[in-house]
Amino acid sequence: xSDIILETRGLTKRYGGVHALTDANFVLRxxxxxxxxxxxxxxxxxxxxxxxxxxxRSAGQVFFDGQEVNFTGPLEARESGxxxxxxxxxxxxxxxxxxxxxxxxxxxxxxxxxxSILDRKAMRERTLRALEATAVKxxxxxxxxxxxxxGQRQCVAIARAxxxxxxxxxxxxxxxxxxxxxxxxxxxxxxxxxxxGVPLILISHNLRQVFDLMDRIVVFRxxxxxxxxxxxxxxxxxxxSYITGVKGGxxxxxx
Amino acid sequence: xxxxxAAGLTGASAHRKRPAELNVLLGLIAxxxxxxxxxxxxxxxxxxLNKQRxxxxxxxxxxxxxxxxxxxxxxxxxxxxLSSGSVVGATAMIAMSFAQxxxxxxxxxxxxxxxxxxxxxxxxxxxxxxxxxxxxxxxxYTKIPPFIATLGMMVAARGISKWYTNGKxxxxxxxxxxxxxxxxxxxxxxxxxALLFHLALKYTLYGKHTYAIGSNTEAARISGIKVExxxxxxxxIAGLLxxxxxxxxxxxxxxxxxxxxxxxxxxxxxxxxxxxxxxxGGRGSIIGTVLGALIFGVIISGFTFLRIDAYYQxxxxxxxxxxxxxxxxxxxxxxSRS
Numbered sequence: 102x103s104d105i106i107l108e109t110r111g112l113t114k115r116y117g118g119v120h121a122l123t124d125a126n127f128v129l130r131x132x133x134x135x136x137x138x139x140x141x142x143x144x145x146x147x148x149x150x151x152x153x154x155x156x157x158r159s160a161g162q163v164f165f166d167g168q169e170v171n172f173t174g175p176l177e178a179r180e181s182g183x184x185x186x187x188x189x190x191x192x193x194x195x196x197x198x199x200x201x202x203x204x205x206x207x208x209x210x211x212x213x214x215x216x217s218i219l220d221r222k223a224m225r226e227r228t229l230r231a232l233e234a235t236a237v238k239x240x241x242x243x244x245x246x247x248x249x250x251x252g253q254r255q256c257v258a259i260a261r262a263x264x265x266x267x268x269x270x271x272x273x274x275x276x277x278x279x280x281x282x283x284x285x286x287x288x289x290x291x292x293x294x295x296x297x298g299v300p301l302i303l304i305s306h307n308l309r310q311v312f313d314l315m316d317r318i319v320v321f322r323x324x325x326x327x328x329x330x331x332x333x334x335x336x337x338x339x340x341x342s343y344i345t346g347v348k349g350g351x352x353x354x355x356x
Numbered sequence: 357x358x359x360x361x362a363a364g365l366t367g368a369s370a371h372r373k374r375p376a377e378l379n380v381l382l383g384l385i386a387x388x389x390x391x392x393x394x395x396x397x398x399x400x401x402x403x404x405l406n407k408q409r410x411x412x413x414x415x416x417x418x419x420x421x422x423x424x425x426x427x428x429x430x431x432x433x434x435x436x437x438l439s440s441g442s443v444v445g446a447t448a449m450i451a452m453s454f455a456q457x458x459x460x461x462x463x464x465x466x467x468x469x470x471x472x473x474x475x476x477x478x479x480x481x482x483x484x485x486x487x488x489x490x491x492x493x494x495x496x497y498t499k500i501p502p503f504i505a506t507l508g509m510m511v512a513a514r515g516i517s518k519w520y521t522n523g524k525x526x527x528x529x530x531x532x533x534x535x536x537x538x539x540x541x542x543x544x545x546x547x548x549x550a551l552l553f554h555l556a557l558k559y560t561l562y563g564k565h566t567y568a569i570g571s572n573t574e575a576a577r578i579s580g581i582k583v584e585x586x587x588x589x590x591x592x593i594a595g596l597l598x599x600x601x602x603x604x605x606x607x608x609x610x611x612x613x614x615x616x617x618x619x620x621x622x623x624x625x626x627x628x629x630x631x632x633x634x635x636x637g638g639r640g641s642i643i644g645t646v647l648g649a650l651i652f653g654v655i656i657s658g659f660t661f662l663r664i665d666a667y668y669q670x671x672x673x674x675x676x677x678x679x680x681x682x683x684x685x686x687x688x689x690x691x692s693r694s
Binding site for chain 1: 560638
């Protein structure tokens with residue numbers, strides 16, 4: 102068994118005549134944290150959407166955990182152990198923290214079909230443990246998400262992913278809308294995931310963050326992967342050259 | 357590993373909102389206080405300290421109250437049900453036609469008189485649930501707005517209730533059917549139904565998913581909740597409760613008529629909205645709706661008590677509904693700004 106958790110070969114997505122993603126060859130090893138960077142419209146989010154099956158790819162193959170996968174939807178991807186922190190959070194504002202963490206996978210005390218009785222105590226306790234494990238501080242988990250700050254909401258979304266991800270977490274710009282302290286907290290969670298050996302793909306515009314936290318940096322430009330560099334063999338200026346197209350031809354391909 | 361104690365993260369708990377139900381309860385108490393005061397000033401007697409009046413207050417809202425328990429759940433999913441009043445009319449006619457005693461003149465089905473009470477009850481609940489399933493399926497699978505789907509059902513069901521006997525009332529139920537809505541039975545049934553669905557919303561998967569769908573349908577879908585199926589279930593329950601209300605009201609009145617349940621849908625929606633159920637979905641509770649129903653009952657009884665003309669009652673009822681919705685919209689705006 103290899104140490105590769107996720108691999109894409111020739112992953113391609115076209116929207117009509119627009120080539121949003123072309124021939125993406127990507128490898129993520131177990132325990133590895135990879136940053137995906139690139140300009141707006143470079144294909145980062147498109148790339149992630151093909152992996153999590155939010156959209157169906159036009160061509161190419163995806164291998165996850167040793168076998169080729171063809172997820173029909175994000176739920177299937179989640180069931181195989183891929184958790185995604187979506188840009189739009191995907192939280193239910195009117196529910197409290199445990200309800201959001203366990204949305205769609207509630208713990209049942211007594212099965213009665215759709216009227217199954219919830220084990221609220223167990224969900225609350227495990228929520229507190231999950232928050233503790235990810236070092237997320239939420240003053241009152243019984244509050245609805247609506248009454249929380251952007252940072253707290255993001256932390257809930259990340260704690261949800263971290264609590265359930267057995268194999269891979271994907272985060273799409275988790276700190277884009279956050280303040281300094283809140284960003285620090287999210288980064289702390291990411292470090293914790295690294296310590297726990299959970300592989301992670303982070304889409305980010307923040308190069309400081311990328312160099313601080315990630316092992317490898319994959320650069321997208323115009324729908325193609327133009328570079329895949331270990332953070333020790335590159336620097337900020339180098340990455341920016343790839344992002345802007347100063348470096349790296351459009352025909353570059355990395356395995 | 358040590359967590360970062362971010363000062364900015366603790367602020368939210370400070371302005372934790374008072375639960376909406378408490379505001380409704382305070383509103384109820386305030387309204388009662390006003391009537392009590394006016395009672396002593398204008399009529400020379402207590403409004404509240406009158407057992408008979410208290411009973412009437414609850415009794416007159418309990419049938420629409422049963423409907424509003426179902427409507428509350430529909431509104432929490434972000435929908436609306438305009439059909440419940442007409443469904444009451446149609447199911448009352450149909451259920452009653454299976455509840456007729458052989459001693460009455462000209463039964464609808466001459467060969468089907470004196471049936472066990474279970475038959476008309478099952479027919480009534482079944483017809484109500486069927487109407488709900490049609491509503492829910494239209495909304496979930498054709499994606500037409502709930503307002504339009506249930507408006508169609510509202511008109512169609514009223515048509516059915518008139519067509520069923522060519523407009524003739526259906527009367528003379530068996531004694532056992534007449535027991536269902538006798539005396540304080542409507543209040544008992546309303547209380548049981550309210551309790552049952554309070555528990556279902558609060559403690560079961562059903563409730564969690566109902567709130568989740570109304571709060572963020574996409575999040576619910578991504579999380580694996582079968583949104584379409586759940587919506588059909590919620591509308592089916594609302595229809596079933598309209599059917600139950602039809603049984604109770606036709607039993608209580610010992611007759612079913614094509615015009616029965618007229619405007620019940622609006623009263624039921626009003627009770628929910630007054631009770632703090634948000635028309636934009638995701639928020640509200642059965643406790644709130646029960647309090648909303650009581651406010652409704654208190655106002656109607658209060659006006660009668662003060663001998664205010666029935667026309668004014670309706671006008672003021674309309675004003676109260678609008679005020680409740682304005683309050684809800686104002687709450688929303690305040691929240692989305694923060």
